[in-house]
Amino acid sequence: MSNGYVIHNPLQCVQYIAPHTWVYMSVRRIFVNERTKYQHVLIVELEDFGKALFLDGILQSAQVDEYIYHESLVHPAMVTVGNPERVLILGTGEGAALREVVKYSSVKEVVTVDIDYELINYVKEYLKEFHNDSFKDPRVKEIYQDAVDYVRNTVTTGEKFDVVIMDLTDPYGSEIGAKVYSVDVIRGIYSMLNDNGALIVQAGSSFLFPREYGLVYDTVKLIFPLVTEYQVWVPSFMYSESFILATKGVNPIKLSSDIVDATLRINGVKTRFYNGKVHSALMALGSYNRT
Structure with missing residues (x-):
């Protein structure tokens, strides 16, 4: 798979969508175009989608619609647990998932794990519109380590979480993220999860990459008793993003819209996209090729 890149005259970003599909995006300004120890980092301002983060040529999120992705990633798992106190984010990225987690009054600690310290430094400086300085929240503990090693070490210590959010690069993306979708890690x-805990996995596009998505789904299904699939259209991605929500106890499909709204309200959570009705709609969508 080739990476995306920036070309000039006019300044454009070529976004990888699928093996034989690319999208040209006009670029207004380049903030970061550097290679860290682990990956290529590109932070730009797009004409149509605002600031955007690309890792190894794949768009991670864009300013104008990232809330659709991140709210859909975080809140179904958080609401399913109800009042989560300890949350783990594997793949800190833009810090937008962290932004959504720290909205919950019930949360006492959130641990973020990312292998790339240089990336997060760029994010903190150039993508404040995404993370809203959530890194400064006193409940946040930042760890810079390979996610595989972190999970292995944490299993040994017996540390527990209520929600684990896997916001890594796509399973068909970089080698750094791909190895975290293994049976041993899941x-x-x-x-590591408490008895009513939940795992949420962003798993790329089930339509464009059915084989890779299916491998992740089958791995999660092998281990968790309750596994739910859902998807949401993200305009800047040019496809529907697929998610896999795995729980030990509560079935997210059975949560009524009233319960979802009440849980958000009790925790003081305000959202732009996600609410009780959206939750019910997401749970009904399933995923491509598996419904």
């Missing part, structure tokens, strides 16, 4: 996460 089994380790299962053991």
